Amino acid sequence: MTRTRTDRITWADLPGAVRDQIQDRTGRVRGSRPAGGDRSDITATLDTETGPVFIKGAREGIFARSLRHEARVTPHVAGIAPGLLWQVQTDGWTVLGLEHIAGRHADYSPGSPDLDLLRAAVLQFQDVPLPAHVTQGVERHYGGLDALAGDSLLHTDLHPDNVLITPGRAYIIDWAWACKGAAWAEPAMLAFRLMAAGHDIASAEAWGRSFPTWQDGEPLTAFIHANADSWRQAARRDPQPWKLRAADLARQWAAHHE
Numbered sequence: 001m002t003r004t005r006t007d008r009i010t011w012a013d014l015p016g017a018v019r020d021q022i023q024d025r026t027g028r029v030r031g032s033r034p035a036g037g038d039r040s041d042i043t044a045t046l047d048t049e050t051g052p053v054f055i056k057g058a059r060e061g062i063f064a065r066s067l068r069h070e071a072r073v074t075p076h077v078a079g080i081a082p083g084l085l086w087q088v089q090t091d092g093w094t095v096l097g098l099e100h101i102a103g104r105h106a107d108y109s110p111g112s113p114d115l116d117l118l119r120a121a122v123l124q125f126q127d128v129p130l131p132a133h134v135t136q137g138v139e140r141h142y143g144g145l146d147a148l149a150g151d152s153l154l155h156t157d158l159h160p161d162n163v164l165i166t167p168g169r170a171y172i173i174d175w176a177w178a179c180k181g182a183a184w185a186e187p188a189m190l191a192f193r194l195m196a197a198g199h200d201i202a203s204a205e206a207w208g209r210s211f212p213t214w215q216d217g218e219p220l221t222a223f224i225h226a227n228a229d230s231w232r233q234a235a236r237r238d239p240q241p242w243k244l245r246a247a248d249l250a251r252q253w254a255a256h257h258e
Contacts, residue, residue: 009042017091025086057095064094066176073175076131101171103164108197117170128153138181142226147219150182183213195249201256221257228254
């Protein structure tokens with residue numbers, strides 16, 4: 001359940017004023033390597049005089065606002081997420097400069113050793129106090145489901161491309177859609193991600209139960225059915241193959257909990 005935009009720009013396409021402000025912070029940019037993603041107008045690793053820097057930027061609008069939100073969350077998850085080095089806002093653009101992590105995207109398939117590293121990283125950020133500015137509740141994505149309401153910090157978008165694996169640890173990236181909710185919601189959402197990676201329902205839920213915050217019973221069942229409704233609507237609005245597949249998986253999970 002990953003997706004990549006094809007309409008994004010390169011370093012050379014950024015307005016000159018934006019590039020100048022970035023180079024004021026990094027020194028001269030010697031090269032640029034594009035990266036994946038779908039919620040920024042540019043993501044790239046810059047090779048600079050001061051070393052590699054990962055950038056993500058967007059023109060003013062919903063994605064730029066989400067990047068500014070990410071910039072405020074990131075200091076609260078230091079050591080879990082790549083560090084925020086600087087932020088540029090000029091000429092209608094918001095660009096974040098982030099610590100470059102030399103890692104690979106996570107493998108969520110059955111038996112993957114990455115799952116232990118993922119668990120450790122999620123357990124770590126589940127202990128982070130909710131930042132005061134994070135006020136949006138995760139329940140708004142699930143029909144206002146009251147069972148999801150809470151005051152824990154949630155990432156909410158932990159697909160494998162948002163987890164970087166390095167020797168011995170995982171980094172959680174892309175906090176643009178962080179919100180608050182019940183702590184058990186994160187492992188429940190992750191259980192669904194594991195199903196998308198090939199786990200059966202029993203093994204995905206068993207993995208979720210390894211978190212102390214996991215909840216079985218009515219709250220979980222309500223979430224599972226709200227998740228199916230959410231994906232059904234998403235696939236109907238925009239029937240891309242990955243959304244249709246996610247909707248079918250969500251339907252199967254809900255049927256298992258009838």
